[in-house]
Amino acid sequence: xxxxxxxxxLPSMADAGGDVIGLDWxxxxxxxxxxxxxxxxxxxxxxxxxxxxxxxxxxxETRAILARAGGRPGHVFNLGHGVPPNADPAVLGRxxxxxxxxxxxxxV
Numbered sequence: 001x002x003x004x005x006x007x008x009x010l011p012s013m014a015d016a017g018g019d020v021i022g023l024d025w026x027x028x029x030x031x032x033x034x035x036x037x038x039x040x041x042x043x044x045x046x047x048x049x050x051x052x053x054x055x056x057x058x059x060x061e062t063r064a065i066l067a068r069a070g071g072r073p074g075h076v077f078n079l080g081h082g083v084p085p086n087a088d089p090a091v092l093g094r095x096x097x098x099x100x101x102x103x104x105x106x107x108v
Contacts, residue, residue: 001013001020003024004024010027010035011035014035020041022044023045024045024081025044029042029068041074042074044077044080046077048087051079055091062077066103
């Protein structure tokens with residue numbers, strides 16, 4: 001299940017039976033897991049607008065999300081909604097590489 005602005009609906013989304021609940025950028029991962037239960041995966045939740053910021057900000061926001069996930073299974077890093085049409089595809093590639101490298105480092 002996925003929606004934006006659905007923080008108050010997370011328990012209902014979990015009750016509807018989703019194995020993975022998509023999150024927008026407005027809710028911290030720890031709060032989302034508390035709402036949907038530890039037995040569910042969560043996907044998200046970088047603010048898509050951050051893609052338009054300097055790389056240092058993108059990296060900082062991404063590190064914060066990965067830290068909140070704490071390496072636990074069931075987290076799929078993603079944007080909290082769609083890609084802005086004016087986002088640079090090279091930034092998306094760099095972000096993907098960064099997340100892959102950071103999560104591999106966390107497992108070692």
